[in-house]
Amino acid sequence: MFKTGLQLFAEAVSGKKIVYLYRIAEKAKTEAAKNLAFTTENGRTKSKDAESTATKDGSIRTPGAAETEITAKAVLSKGDKLIAELEDAMDSDKLIEIWEANLEDPAEPGPNKFKGMYFQGYLTEVETTSSAEENVEVSLTFGINGSGKRGDVTVTTQQQEVAAYVFKDTTQES
Template sequence: MRFSKLQLFAEAVQGKKIIYLYRVKEESATEDAMQLAFTTENGRTKSKDADSTATKDGSIRTPGVAEVEITATSILSKGDTLIEKLETALDNDQLLEIWEVNLEEKGTTTNSGKFKGMYFQGFLTELEKTSNAEDMVEISLTFGCNGNGKTGYVTVTAEQQEAADYVFTDTQKTGA
């Protein structure tokens, strides 16, 4: 089996090292961005309609703008204020700010102390609360983003970095 140089030195990024931070846009002067407690899964999908159409002058119209959707699933924490803020934003059509941060990609020189990330603005389009009698309450969120997002470097507090190192685990035995 042959490996390329990239494969020999590549390191995989663990899912817990990609975090998402959220804030209601109109609170940007008074509130820091927050992350969900006990996140179990995050996702970002970028899609574009690939249909091309011929115009009257014979030219081909290419696909439109990409659509970005961000999803998050977490276990509900007692006293969680972020979920309340996000639900209120959904009810009131408030614009949200969302940061996707890769904690494995630290900034250098002018971005020292920051992490590579993407910034989005958009709306919470779906909130689902699932409460099975035998499990923890689970919150699933879907965000529709405006535009493609912007890349840059993001400030992440030490507390937020520590939270990313922990994955929610129940108290029951996990096996052998």
Template sequence: MNYNLQMFAETVSGKKLVYLFRILKNAATAKGTMLAFTTENSRTKSKDADSKATKDGTVRTPGQSEVEISATSLLSKGDTFVSQLEDALDNDDIVEVWEVNLEEKGTGTNKFKSRYFQGYLTEVELSSDADENVEVSLKFGINGAGVVGDATVTTEQQKMAAYVFKDTTQGA
């Protein structure tokens, strides 16, 4: 008898799949940065296919895959990174994006399974409901399909992704 063991697998918490961003031209001086107060991230991969009618039936020819990444966060006071990203959109600067699964350790200290992408910020939306916080939505059009590897996520960056237990003693 065969069992589908996938049914019994643990799931990954949304808080543990994090995205870091960096404007490529700043790679020598800046590290990947998480958006503060992120509420949602998504990655969509799609592929169109052309169809051609033949005497034997339809033949489909797949096109190239396209990847889009989106991020939504609450705007924090004094945030300069969102402004830098908006400038990158205006200047057609390439942005690096890391999708990191903090539930899956990689090889080495502070290394986690990751996907790395490069692309362009294609949309910035600020929404400001009178009764809510200002929300920032970003969309990135990715070049290619991305590459799988291990990314370094510092302890500080990991703390941004989730609360870390602190003891009650002084200095903890």
């Protein structure tokens, strides 16, 4: 990194390197988290309202509770089961676990551990868009309980392949 005055120059993180994994909380003992196939965009928004009170010395602000939303857009994959499971969870008010992992920021120890965050919340919106000239796109919005927790996230080699090709050798796979 090169530092000049108030500027700090570093490499930017590619959007492909931030991955999200999902699991319906009640399936924690029977299933691992899964990623959406053909994800085109993810987002995480944290916001906080503040009340303003007028005083003789000027207004003062009292912060409210932080609210977090996670969004995902994906091209619908033929035979996709995860989106259907998530939509069914929405209909049944089931809690969903979400992990955000930065594949550019490995964690110690372990080859498949990355810095990230863990969230719990509910799917609050599903939008399926199907135009005549494009692939079907599904947009998901999750309302998060609390603000999430930082930690190390396990992302399997197969899940990492979604973010970028990994090297494969010419030998027969087992």
